[in-house]
Amino acid sequence: MKVTVNPTTCIASGNCSRTAPNVFANRPQDGGFVSVLDEHPPEREWSAVREAEMLCPSATIHVRED
Ligand code: SF4
Incomplete structure (x- = not known):
């Protein structure tokens, strides 16, 4: 499995890090x-x-x- 994201479309909802916290982060910084x-x-x-x-x-x- 290869995971990529499109940084231009993310709306910072935070769903991903809540669902798969070992793979995604939504850092305040x-x-x-x-x-x-x-x-x-x-x-x-x-x-x-x-x-x-x-x-x-x-x-x-x-x-x-x-
Ligand atoms: S689920 Fe994750 S990748 Fe998708 S918009 Fe929310 S923060 Fe961005």
């Missing part, structure tokens, strides 16, 4: 905009990452399944 902590998360994180992708209100998160 970044204005709450998303950063990816682990672009190649281990399998135990995959379902949380897919859920975060689904819940993102601005389709900012992209998951490649390879």
Whole structure:
């Protein structure tokens, strides 16, 4: 799995870091905009990452399944 985000579309909702806190962060010093902590998360994180992708209100998160 490869996780990428489009920094131009994030609206800093914070859904992703609540859903998959080991993979996404929304730090106050970044204005709450998303950063990816682990672009190649281990399998135990995959379902949380897919859920975060689904819940993102601005389709900012992209998951490649390879
Ligand atoms: S859920 Fe989407 S819009 Fe919200 S902080 Fe994460 S990437 Fe940004």
